[in-house]
Amino acid sequence: MMDGAGPEVLVEAILLVSERPVEEEVLLSSAGLDRDGLERALSRLLDKYDARSSGVVLRRVAGGWQLATNPRCAEAIERFRGEARPTPLSGAAYEVLSCVLYLGPMTRGAISAVRGVNSDAVVRNLIERNLLAEVGADEESPGAPALLDVTEDFLIAASAGSREDFPPLEELVSEEELARVRERLKDHASKEP
Amino acid sequence: MIRSRPLSDFHVEIEVYSGPYEWLLALILRHELEVFEVPLRELVDLYLRDRDEVGADTLERDTDFAGSATALVLLKSRSLFPAMEDPADGTEGEVSAEDLADRLSLYLKVRRGAEHLRGRFEEGAGYHPSGHALEPRKGRLRVDRRRLEMATRRMFSRLEEPSLAHIDRITLSLEELAAVIRGAIAGSGGRPLSYEELVRGMDRVGRALTFAAAVSLASEGEVRLLQEEPFGELRVMPA
Numbered sequence: 001m002m003d004g005a006g007p008e009v010l011v012e013a014i015l016l017v018s019e020r021p022v023e024e025e026v027l028l029s030s031a032g033l034d035r036d037g038l039e040r041a042l043s044r045l046l047d048k049y050d051a052r053s054s055g056v057v058l059r060r061v062a063g064g065w066q067l068a069t070n071p072r073c074a075e076a077i078e079r080f081r082g083e084a085r086p087t088p089l090s091g092a093a094y095e096v097l098s099c100v101l102y103l104g105p106m107t108r109g110a111i112s113a114v115r116g117v118n119s120d121a122v123v124r125n126l127i128e129r130n131l132l133a134e135v136g137a138d139e140e141s142p143g144a145p146a147l148l149d150v151t152e153d154f155l156i157a158a159s160a161g162s163r164e165d166f167p168p169l170e171e172l173v174s175e176e177e178l179a180r181v182r183e184r185l186k187d188h189a190s191k192e193p
Numbered sequence: 194m195i196r197s198r199p200l201s202d203f204h205v206e207i208e209v210y211s212g213p214y215e216w217l218l219a220l221i222l223r224h225e226l227e228v229f230e231v232p233l234r235e236l237v238d239l240y241l242r243d244r245d246e247v248g249a250d251t252l253e254r255d256t257d258f259a260g261s262a263t264a265l266v267l268l269k270s271r272s273l274f275p276a277m278e279d280p281a282d283g284t285e286g287e288v289s290a291e292d293l294a295d296r297l298s299l300y301l302k303v304r305r306g307a308e309h310l311r312g313r314f315e316e317g318a319g320y321h322p323s324g325h326a327l328e329p330r331k332g333r334l335r336v337d338r339r340r341l342e343m344a345t346r347r348m349f350s351r352l353e354e355p356s357l358a359h360i361d362r363i364t365l366s367l368e369e370l371a372a373v374i375r376g377a378i379a380g381s382g383g384r385p386l387s388y389e390e391l392v393r394g395m396d397r398v399g400r401a402l403t404f405a406a407a408v409s410l411a412s413e414g415e416v417r418l419l420q421e422e423p424f425g426e427l428r429v430m431p432a
Binding site: 015016017018019020056057059066067068069070071072073074077085087088089090091092094095097098099101102103114115116117120121122124156157158159160166167169170172173177178181182185186 | 208209224225226227229230290293294296297298299300301302303304305306307308309310311313314315316317318319320321322323
């Protein structure tokens with residue numbers, strides 16, 4: 001342990017000055033703690049920053065830990081800072097994010113193919129908001145189009161620790177519902193001249 | 194007769210956009226806003242609420258709005274159709290019912306994923322991080338007595354001559370180089386000479402001295418130095 005302060009005090013201080021989530025490895029080295037010490041410190045801090053009684057909460061997001069204000073205080077914070085919340089995303093934007101989260105990294109063309117409509121403008125907007133980023137290129141496709149993936153800011157905005165925090169794609173729609181879709185399509189096809 | 198407000202005064206407040214209606218049209222035409230994200234019915238309702246009942250040119254304003262709104266409907270309907278692709282160019286042709294079902298199933302899942310994400314984003318919107326990234330703090334001045342003494346001694350002692358051992362002995366004079374430049378210009382028949390040509394084969398000191406000689410000749414009005422852009426080619430020509 002460093003600086004004569006308790007483990008949770010050190011971890012708390014480091015988290016306070018960091019705007020981004022701090023990875024456990026960084027906490028270990030910065031606070032000079034071992035794994036057990038860090039876990040105890042985080043456990044105590046989770047108790048201390050209980051959302052029911054504290055204006056500050058400890059979140060596990062984007063592969064790290066972050067101190068943030070309690071959402072119940074959001075309106076007061078926004079009045080204090082004199083800023084409005086960013087415009088909510090459109091339905092199309094959530095669809096693009098869902099595509100990339102579950103099927104990505106993928107190209108703009110692949111996103112448009114899944115959605116059935118050109119999605120370039122939506123993708124551009126999401127890149128500007130730092131929710132999507134180009135992470136490489138699809139070398140096997142002509143022109144090697146850029147591959148897009150979700151970002152750390154996306155995980156923070158979705159309050160997710162990692163991709164694994166989202167329900168699997170296969171569980172999002174029940175088999176019965178899918179069977180009904182197929183049935184309806186079959187009916188429709190049989191009625192076509 | 195009272196004139197109604199022009200269409201340019203019509204302001205729109207919808208989920209994806211807030212501002213003048215005409216700018217909304219411009220954003221859509223420039224593909225900076227997807228037309229299928231714009232709720233057209235809401236747009237028409239907004240216009241009807243904003244509309245002046247009496248006015249000399251209300252009909253003209255209505256006609257303008259109807260014209261642009263119709264174009265939006267057309268654009269939106271086109272954007273909602275799947276892109277038509279030519280089977281002859283190697284892309285897919287007619288889609289089988291099975292393929293279509295697979296695609297729809299995938300889209301349905303993605304759509305559900307989107308709904309799930311919307312919920313998570315709405316829940317997460319109220320969190321504000323603990324603080325902004327801090328600027329690195331400037332180091333505090335720590336006065337080391339020993340280093341202070343050394344600095345003081347250096348300040349009040351005579352400066353030692355710096356060693357010039359690493360610099361080659363200069364064997365050319367500016368006059369000689371000026372003569373070289375004059376000779377080169379005379380031989381060029383009035384054509385501008387590249388500085389690179391002048392100094393070809395010279396070492397760094399020679400190049401620097403040639404430059405100084407050229408500047409000296411230019412200041413005396415004997416030659417002109419031309420450089421069309423910063424760091425561009427330098428040329429020397431008779432004045």
